[in-house]
Amino acid sequence: MFSPRSRLATGTVVALTATLGLSACGNKDGEGTAAESCVDTSGDSIKLGFLNSTSGAMAISEQTVRDSLSLAAEEINADGGILGKEIEFVTEDGASDPAIFAEKIDKLLTGDCVAAVFGGWTSASRKAMLPVVEANNGLLFYPVQYEGLEASENIYYTGATTNQQIIPAMDFLASEGVESLFLAGSDYVFPRTANKIIKQYAAELGIEIVGEEYVPLDDDDWTTQVAKIVEADPDFVFNTINGSSNVGFIKAYYEQGLTAETNPIISVSIAEEEAPAMGKDVTGQYAAWNYFQSVESPTNATFIAAFQDKYGAERPTSDPMEAAYTSLYLYKALVEKAESFEVDDINESADGVTFDAPEGTVTIDGDNHHIAKTALIGQINSDNQFDVVWSSESPIEPDPFLEGYDWWDPSAE
Amino acid sequence: MDSFTTPLLAGTATGALLLIAALGLALTFGQMGVINMAHGEFLMAGAYTAFLTQQVVTNADVSILVALPAAFVVAGLLGLLLEVTVIAWMYRRPLDTLLVTVGVGLFLQQLAKDVFGAQGDPVRTPSWLEGNLPVFGYHWPYRQMFTIVLAVVALAALAALLKYSSFGRQIRATVQNRDLAETVGVRTRAVDRITFFVGSGLAGIGGVAVSLISGTNPRLGTAYIISAFLVVVAGGLGQLKGTVIAAFAVGIATSFFADWTSASMAQVATFALVVVFLQLRPQGLFTVRSRGLA
16 A cells, blocks of 8 residues: 555655756756756766775875876877767765765766766775665776676676686696695685685696685785795795785795795786885796786887876886776777767667777677676786786686686585 | 794794884883874884885895984984874873874874875895795794894893983883982983883884885884784783783784684784783783882
8 A cells, every 4th residue: 555655755755856966967958857867968078987096095006097097088088089078077086995985976976977987996995886876877987807796787897807817817827737826815805705716716627725825904924824835835826915915925925935936926916016016026926917018019009108108107007007098998989889878878789899908809798797808927027017928819708707617606615 | 843833933023023012112101101002103114214224225235224223213203203292291191192192193104105105115125134044844034033133132222221221210210100200300201201212213123124024004003003002911011021921922822823723813813812811910911019000
């Protein structure tokens, strides 16, 4: 039975939301805008939101993403904008705090009425933004490799999911004849999930896991754990440590006599930005990504030249920066294919949208909103650049839930 | 033997580091009753001093020897500044100092982020600390031995200062009975300041030792401050020997727990152990029997 009071309440909420939406947008034509979208597409510009941490612990990484987003926006504008509209970007600081990310994306979507938001770095920040962007039927472009097991209608993931980084890294190790592997990670969601996948795939590949150690993110002393690596003497170490803890790990590793020749490390979070900060010569160690500055292609050469021209010749380019740069171009391609800025229209025609990115041609999967990417393994050279030593034969189709891998059992320990 | 020597030796080094951090606290908290939550940031200041010294003295073999006294002075002066501007106004109000110094700590962290960047900077290990000594299967890094030596030297110097110098006697007199000390002519305010300088300076030396583990980063001090307080409280106030025993006990226990379980669980287990210990012995290992201490 309908209670009149609840119907009244619903009506009030709808009216209120509509009013708020209208007043927040300042739609001068007075056209009735739907409550869920207040994006103004009537002018010659389109508003986009760049939400990155420019303060707090993540600022050093996320500022690089902001820089490459700004570069992409500038380039697109110089080339005529998106559907003839100039990009007008609104920037917000996520302050390295998931709660602030949630608050700011709400402000961008409902207050500034941006057509799409670009940013986020940690999985915690993405998880905090997800319900907000879904509730507002907005769009978020997330540019960082992550632990997978997620696919939102309202998020496009332009970094790697696990089957484009972790699993290819394991394939590389198998091709190198690795028989024993030691897992070292920071104690939070990404390393724990990644290692769960690694352990199951290792069993499939016949690689023995000879140890698994986690250290809290704020603890940099790896001495005791590295002693266990010395004892286990693995063929390779799989490193999912994040942040400054990597410095302590690498120092302890060399201190106790391990080397890239005897027990090499493969990392998934050491890139061109981080390698010089290790305080140790990390030459010879490996990393798994989908982009390296050293990738040789005309598109990448143009990207690096444009980036260094704008921000300085000493600035390296790295995987998340490239994924962010690519995300804005993919958005442009999505909108132009849909001939609309409406989220539903974009999603409908998303499948197969491609962009000739610095990492190579990438293609959107319309079902899971991830992109097909080529997996690369790089070896650090003495200039702190990565020499590509292995790559997947072709771009790998994204499979965030690992449905195509029959060894994967999400419920197993 | 590995599963015994590794945690024992690594834990001794961890304990040594805790001791250096806790010695300064034992002075300022144990002897002066000031809860200085910004003490961890003095470690950070020491680590950044080590980094900056390497920019000036580029030979890493020498720079660490320059960095030690420099870090002592830098962290000491920071402590002195904090004492004069903030803490002097709130002696005998421990809760207020706690709140204010938490704020000062956050301020110093943000300052370091703004000046040096959030990523942290590398500190090169001198070549004479590279390498390790195999002891029953554990490749004991020279760096860990150096930390232990540093802690022992700092402890000996501080103990000698307190016991034999006239300044040390003035500190002890002020701590035990401030009014009486004043009546016999001890300038207690000056003593307070110098005590704070020395206590903070010791944290600076600890910071140099930490920088050899992981380089610098603005949040470096936060990992040590809680453990250091734990050590001071468990050791008992006003006595250095309690601090020494507690520091090594906590360091070695954490290392053994980490060996048996994981690094995250080890912290929990050690904290639980100290909590149980304080239930049984709330005053800590040793206390000074004196009317001066409430």
